Amino acid sequence: MRDFLIDPLRLDSTAEPVILATRRQQGEMRRTDRHGHARGQLLGTMQGLIALGTDDGRWLIPPINAIWLPPHVEHEFVSHGAFHGWSVYVAEAACLALPDRPRVIRLSGLLNEAVARAANWPGGSLTPAQERIAGVILDEIAATPEEAFELPMPTDPRLQKIARSLADDPATRQHMADWAAFAGIAPRTLSRRFVLETGLTFSAWRQRALLLRSLEMLAAGNSVTTIAFDLGYETVSAFIELFRGHFGTTPARYFKRGHT
Numbered sequence: 001m002r003d004f005l006i007d008p009l010r011l012d013s014t015a016e017p018v019i020l021a022t023r024r025q026q027g028e029m030r031r032t033d034r035h036g037h038a039r040g041q042l043l044g045t046m047q048g049l050i051a052l053g054t055d056d057g058r059w060l061i062p063p064i065n066a067i068w069l070p071p072h073v074e075h076e077f078v079s080h081g082a083f084h085g086w087s088v089y090v091a092e093a094a095c096l097a098l099p100d101r102p103r104v105i106r107l108s109g110l111l112n113e114a115v116a117r118a119a120n121w122p123g124g125s126l127t128p129a130q131e132r133i134a135g136v137i138l139d140e141i142a143a144t145p146e147e148a149f150e151l152p153m154p155t156d157p158r159l160q161k162i163a164r165s166l167a168d169d170p171a172t173r174q175h176m177a178d179w180a181a182f183a184g185i186a187p188r189t190l191s192r193r194f195v196l197e198t199g200l201t202f203s204a205w206r207q208r209a210l211l212l213r214s215l216e217m218l219a220a221g222n223s224v225t226t227i228a229f230d231l232g233y234e235t236v237s238a239f240i241e242l243f244r245g246h247f248g249t250t251p252a253r254y255f256k257r258g259h260t
Contacts, residue, residue, distance in 0.1 A: 004032075005087050011037035017126045018094050019134045021118035023086040030083035036074040039089040040098060042141060043067050043077070044107065044115070046084045049219045052077040052102075057152045058167060059104055060212050062219075062255070065149065066111075067104050068141055071095050075102075080219045086119055088137060098141050104149040111140040148246065151209055154197035158183040159190070163198075163205070170209035171231045176202055211246050214239070215254070224251045 004011075005022045020039070024030075043050065044066035052059045052067055054075045061067045069075055071092045079085065090098065114136045121130060153163055162179045166172065179202075180187040194202045210231050217227045228239035243251050 006089060008035075008037060011039045011089055014091070014093075016091065017124070017134070018091045018131075019118060019126075019137060020089040021086065021115060021121065023119045025082075025084045027082050029079050029081060030085070031078040032076050034074055034076045036072050037089070038071050038092045040071050040092070040095040041069045042088040042090070042115075042137070043069065044086050045079065046086070048082070048084075049080040049215060050077050050085065051080065051216070054102060055153070057102070057150045058212075059102065059150050060215050061104060061149065062215065064107055065104050065147060066107055067102060067149075068099055069102050070098070070100055073102060080216060086115060088115055088118060090138065090141075094138060098138065099146075102150070103146040105141070105144040106147055108140060108144065110136065111144070114140070148208070149212070151205070151212055152198040152200065154194060156193055156197060158185045159193060159197060162190070166206060166209055170206060170213050173232060207242070208246075211243060214243060214251065215247075218251055218254060227251065 005024055006020055010016050010020060043052070043061065045061060045063050047063055050061040050067075052061065052069075052075055054069075054073055059067055114133050117133055118130070118137065126134060151167060153167075154160055161183045165182075166179075174182075176190065177187050180190045183190070185193075191202055194200070194205060198205055200208065214227050214231060217230070218224075222230075224240065225236050228236040231239070233239035233242075240250055243254075247254060
């Protein structure tokens with residue numbers, strides 16, 4: 001899809017203000033093709049979920065979070081259902097003090113309000129008051145801790161084969177030895193290299209894939225019971241406890257949370 005939120009020429013121009021912000025609401029799913037730009041991007045949604053992918057990982061972004069993408073990171077994204085989202089694009093020079101890899105952050109009340117104001121600016125040079133608001137946005141991107149919504153992808157082609165299959169169907173019940181045979185790699189090598197390349201053990205990576213898939217299923221309106229059993233959890237309570245441990249609340253309450 002080539003329907004960009006902002007003219008791509010503006011995203012590569014050094015003549016534009018330090019930040020460009022925009023909002024978009026449409027009644028259908030939004031999908032963008034793989035692309036990149038000279039500006040960094042903070043992308044968020046006001047309802048549902050956004051799934052975003054790069055060469056290095058996959059992320060899910062719920063409404064209480066946003067994802068930061070440094071300049072020139074090739075990415076694509078798709079919304080789960082109708083799209084009601086926003087983006088802030090940061091001039092490349094201003095990104096030097098910001099994180100140098102993609103990360104999901106929690107939307108504070110301050111950041112949420114600053115973005116809402118910036119999205120209503122008419123364009124052109126920023127006033128002194130707008131410059132201060134832009135500074136708040138940059139400070140919040142730099143200082144807000146990362147949250148675990150990433151499914152990091154390995155670089156070894158054999159591990160990528162496993163990871164892509166599991167990401168597509170994390171509920172599959174094959175054991176690690178089966179996956180090793182599937183990819184033509186020794187189980188010990190699989191275990192060791194998975195940690196080296198993703199920072200997670202194979203079992204922890206698989207559990208995160210399941211939990212992220214559960215968010216997609218919640219956003220689609222599936223019941224907690226359906227999700228638990230479809231994803232292979234032995235009991236509903238076991239799924240709820242794992243979900244609470246990772247996301248800090250129960251599945252039933254997750255999308256009812258407001259911004260902090």
